[in-house]
Amino acid sequence: xxxxxxxxxxxxxxxxxxxxxxxxxxxxxxxxxxxxxxxxxxxxxxxxxxxxxxxxxxxxxxxxxxxxxxxxxxxxxxxxxxxxxxxxxxxxxxxxxxxxxxxxxxxxxxxxxxxxxxxxxxxxxxxxxxxxxxxxxxxxxxxxxxxxxxxxxxxxxxxxxxxxxxxxxxxxxxxxxxxxxxxxxxxxxxxxxxxxxxxxxxxxxxxxxxxxxxxxxxxxxxxxxxxxxxxxxxxxxxxxxxxxxxxxxxxxxxxxxxxxxxxxxxxxxxxxxxxxxxxxxxxxxxxxxxxxxxxxxxx
Amino acid sequence: xxxxxxxxxxxxxxxxxxxxxxxxxxxxxxxxxxxxxxxxxxxxxxxxxxxxxxxxxxxxxxxxxxxxxxxxxxxxxxxxxxxxxxxxxxxxxxxxxxxxxxxxxxxxxxxxxxxxxxxxxxxxxxxxxxxxxxxxxxxxxxxxxxxxxxxxxxxxxxxxxxxxxxxxxxxxxxxxxxxxxxxxxxxxxxxxxxxxxxxxxxxxxxxxxxxxxxxxxxxxxxxxxxxxxxxxxxxxxxxxxxxxxxxxxxxxxxxxxxxxxxxxxxxxxxxxxxxxxxxxxxxxxxxxxxxxxxxxxxx
Numbered sequence: 001x002x003x004x005x006x007x008x009x010x011x012x013x014x015x016x017x018x019x020x021x022x023x024x025x026x027x028x029x030x031x032x033x034x035x036x037x038x039x040x041x042x043x044x045x046x047x048x049x050x051x052x053x054x055x056x057x058x059x060x061x062x063x064x065x066x067x068x069x070x071x072x073x074x075x076x077x078x079x080x081x082x083x084x085x086x087x088x089x090x091x092x093x094x095x096x097x098x099x100x101x102x103x104x105x106x107x108x109x110x111x112x113x114x115x116x117x118x119x120x121x122x123x124x125x126x127x128x129x130x131x132x133x134x135x136x137x138x139x140x141x142x143x144x145x146x147x148x149x150x151x152x153x154x155x156x157x158x159x160x161x162x163x164x165x166x167x168x169x170x171x172x173x174x175x176x177x178x179x180x181x182x183x184x185x186x187x188x189x190x191x192x193x194x195x196x197x198x199x200x201x202x203x204x205x206x207x208x209x210x211x212x213x214x215x216x217x218x219x220x221x222x223x224x225x226x227x228x229x230x231x232x233x234x235x236x237x238x239x240x241x242x243x244x245x246x247x248x249x250x251x252x253x254x255x256x257x258x259x260x261x262x263x264x265x266x267x268x269x270x271x272x273x274x275x276x277x278x279x280x281x282x283x284x285x286x287x288x289x290x291x292x293x294x295x296x297x298x299x
Numbered sequence: 300x301x302x303x304x305x306x307x308x309x310x311x312x313x314x315x316x317x318x319x320x321x322x323x324x325x326x327x328x329x330x331x332x333x334x335x336x337x338x339x340x341x342x343x344x345x346x347x348x349x350x351x352x353x354x355x356x357x358x359x360x361x362x363x364x365x366x367x368x369x370x371x372x373x374x375x376x377x378x379x380x381x382x383x384x385x386x387x388x389x390x391x392x393x394x395x396x397x398x399x400x401x402x403x404x405x406x407x408x409x410x411x412x413x414x415x416x417x418x419x420x421x422x423x424x425x426x427x428x429x430x431x432x433x434x435x436x437x438x439x440x441x442x443x444x445x446x447x448x449x450x451x452x453x454x455x456x457x458x459x460x461x462x463x464x465x466x467x468x469x470x471x472x473x474x475x476x477x478x479x480x481x482x483x484x485x486x487x488x489x490x491x492x493x494x495x496x497x498x499x500x501x502x503x504x505x506x507x508x509x510x511x512x513x514x515x516x517x518x519x520x521x522x523x524x525x526x527x528x529x530x531x532x533x534x535x536x537x538x539x540x541x542x543x544x545x546x547x548x549x550x551x552x553x554x555x556x557x558x559x560x561x562x563x564x565x566x567x568x569x570x571x572x573x574x575x576x577x578x579x580x581x582x583x584x585x586x587x588x589x590x591x592x593x594x595x596x597x598x
Contacts (some may be wrong), residue, residue: 206518208521219516222483224481297596
């Protein structure tokens with residue numbers, strides 16, 4: 001089924017205990033679409049500035065990412081600078097220049113309006129809602145958000161949740177949004193606002209799936225090769241949605257497998273800066289690691 | 300196979316976001332032996348003061364815990380007072396009175412010296428070593444420790460590790476002992492000191508098994524009913540060792556299942572203060588939850 005993502009495209013400068021990278025390709029829609037592209041075609045909607053190299057667009061096109069929705073606006077591309085320390089669980093943002101992303105009002109190309117799976121990467125809930133208005137008859141809508149919008153646009157976010165199937169949050173966001181410390185209870189509180197499922201990402205501690213009928217926690221893939229966690233959450237979502245786009249149903253068993261694919265996608269992403277590790281692997285590598293992961297969970 | 304535990308027996312006073320309990324039965328050997336007793340008989344070695352009620356000894360005896368090694372020394376039983384906040388990941392120790400435990404030098408009853416599985420609960424590595432000297436021909440020796448001994452008795456601890464099969468640590472202890480932040484790498488460093496496997500407990504985030512041939516991470520059992528995490532780590536170890544005592548081999552598949560049983564035992568323990576929840580359940584409840592847990596991990 002067709003899969004669309006709307007989100008940010010950025011130049012990131014990142015420093016981690018393992019090294020640094022400057023002005024490398026990043027952004028939620030970038031990581032998402034690359035990860036999802038291992039599973040099938042992806043439709044990308046985003047905005048970049050006139051400084052965005054055509055080579056990057058071509059690289060994405062070669063990955064089966066349709067960039068018809070990639071708007072080039074006068075000005076500079078979104079830039080983010082951050083660092084990670086210790087166990088690299090949380091990024092410290094050192095600088096943000098929204099640039100053209102600051103006034104981004106996504107217009108879906110006509111040919112994208114029949115998209116069946118929709119991923120609304122982290123953005124203002126109002127903008128996420130306007131994207132949704134442009135999709136005719138989506139079969140599965142999943143949204144992400146971040147602390148900034150939970151704080152500044154709580155009501156619009158809660159309204160958005162009544163229009164979506166799945167909400168993706170990290171542990172800190174789930175607690176902030178609900179005021180509940182226990183993640184199972186926090187997940188159930190989010191369900192009460194409308195989504196059919198909630199995925200709570202816990203970084204190196206894995207992810208939790210909460211539905212009206214059950215809860216599943218899955219560990220991260222264990223690795224001692226963590227170079228840069230930037231984009232891990234979006235790669236997770238890309239693996240998850242990319243897999244679901246190949247399926248006919250979205251029941252709990254399929255959602256658990258989707259979380260497993262998300263986990264594996266994220267585990268590759270953190271092994272190098274930017275998209276570097278993704279560019280070295282194929283779907284077969286993902287399936288091999290998924291197989292290892294599945295076996296590890298036989299207890 | 301016969302299973303012996305040597306550790307502390309205490310009166311705990313605990314405050315958590317869910318409530319408080321004063322002067323309730325606790326201690327590493329108490330939680331361990333109760334959890335292990337769901338699987339078979341347990342031999343307990345510890346010390347209490349003259350204030351220790353006979354009712355507690357009788358309660359353990361009824362659980363198939365052989366208290367022949369429970370020494371009663373003149374003076375008071377070990378007391379600990381602590382509190383948990385927020386997500387209850389870490390205890391804050393408010394007061395410790397070692398009392399009779401301070402000069403505890405365990406003497407194994409002659410009939411315990413043929414024990415096949417040995418769990419050395421957290422204690423000084425020198426004392427743990429002297430316990431091991433008294434066991435004739437153990438088949439599986441697993442030790443726990445804590446930050447205090449990592450700091451004050453690092454060399455004796457490293458020497459002890461050359462004599463044991465498995466080491467149990469929490470994430471903070473693993474990092475402190477090795478100076479390595481990544482837990483997979485930290486676990487491998489511990490293996491280099493001698494143990495055949497390392498279990499790293501991560502509280503609400505589950506546990507990790509590191510062996511020379513592989514790494515497995517398993518999540519905690521997801522629950523929104525966390526009343527008091529005191530004793531969770533020792534209940535985990537009790538479930539793990541209790542299960543292993545019913546097995547003939549200790550290969551990776553058995554160790555993973557042992558971690559799963561430990562996870563389930565700990566998940567019950569945190570549902571109330573002291574041994575309260577354990578006293579309400581049977582082996583069938585443990586197996587039912589294990590079954591749920593196993594199904595949750597089918598991805």
